[in-house]
Amino acid sequence: QSQRDSPLVTLYQTPDCPQGPTLSAYCVKLETFLRLTRIPYKKVIADHSQAPLGKVPYIAYKGQVITDSSQIIEWLTHDAQLAPDIDRHLSARLRANSLAYKILVEQELLYLMGWEGWCTPRGWALVEKTLFGSIMFPLRGVIGSHVRKLVQQRYAADALDRTPQSVIVARMEKAVAALAVLVDRHEFALSLEYPTTLDASVYAFLIRALAVPSCPMMAEVVRKHQNLIDYTNRMTTAYFPEY
Numbered sequence: 001q002s003q004r005d006s007p008l009v010t011l012y013q014t015p016d017c018p019q020g021p022t023l024s025a026y027c028v029k030l031e032t033f034l035r036l037t038r039i040p041y042k043k044v045i046a047d048h049s050q051a052p053l054g055k056v057p058y059i060a061y062k063g064q065v066i067t068d069s070s071q072i073i074e075w076l077t078h079d080a081q082l083a084p085d086i087d088r089h090l091s092a093r094l095r096a097n098s099l100a101y102k103i104l105v106e107q108e109l110l111y112l113m114g115w116e117g118w119c120t121p122r123g124w125a126l127v128e129k130t131l132f133g134s135i136m137f138p139l140r141g142v143i144g145s146h147v148r149k150l151v152q153q154r155y156a157a158d159a160l161d162r163t164p165q166s167v168i169v170a171r172m173e174k175a176v177a178a179l180a181v182l183v184d185r186h187e188f189a190l191s192l193e194y195p196t197t198l199d200a201s202v203y204a205f206l207i208r209a210l211a212v213p214s215c216p217m218m219a220e221v222v223r224k225h226q227n228l229i230d231y232t233n234r235m236t237t238a239y240f241p242e243y
């Protein structure tokens with residue numbers, strides 16, 4: 001792909017899974033944006049200790065390092081002007097909807113998907129292998145458990161460790177149903193005929209849920225909505241044919 005032949009931006013992220021996308025949906029979101037806007041890039045596995053704010057994704061461009069997927073999208077569009085403003089035609093109402101749904105996807109769905117990956121045995125088996133599998137035994141177990149405990153503490157602070165699983169799945173169902181209403185039978189999110197930045201978040205969530213087997217509960221919830229599966233397949237064909 002020419003996008004990777006002449007890289008402009010270096011995208012630092014977690015390693016890709018054999019199934020396609022990487023575990024971090026925020027990294028998938030940013031990569032989707034780069035493909036939607038045809039910005040040439042190359043991917044490099046991030047060293048978390050070098051990551052500004054200790055988080056991925058981050059990008060480097062001509063010596064500048066920018067972090068946080070939303071900030072990076074803003075920066076690429078408005079500061080560096082490397083990307084066209086794909087939200088420029090949105091009315092005030094659609095912009096408000098876009099923000100509300102972005103929060104639904106990122107703060108609720110990615111949050112719950114993260115819970116399934118880090119806090120359930122099936123999720124953890126894949127997360128551990130993908131993120132810590134390359135570390136030598138016995139360090140792998142020690143580092144993996146340490147990081148897992150830190151992440152689990154964040155979910156425990158929200159009482160998810162003592163919330164019945166059925167309640168968590170009901171939360172997933174409500175949020176996914178709202179997303180299905182938004183996408184409807186349209187080509188892109190926001191019921192539009194052209195992609196906007198919200199599609200990067202929506203596709204990242206859906207392809208992660210469907211293609212990486214770390215969240216079988218979330219995947220089952222998504223699979224009940226044929227229009228979301230169709231949307232994901234269309235986006236994959238158009239932007240990630242290699243998946």
Ligand SMILES: N[C@@H](CCC(=O)N[C@@H](CS)C(=O)NCC(=O)O)C(=O)O
Pocket residue numbers: 023024025026027054055056057067068069070
């Ligand atoms: N708001 C950030 C969230 C990024 C994020 O949470 N990244 C996770 C991986 S999915 C991470 O790097 N976590 C490491 C940590 O929190 O220590 C963004 O949009 O980029």
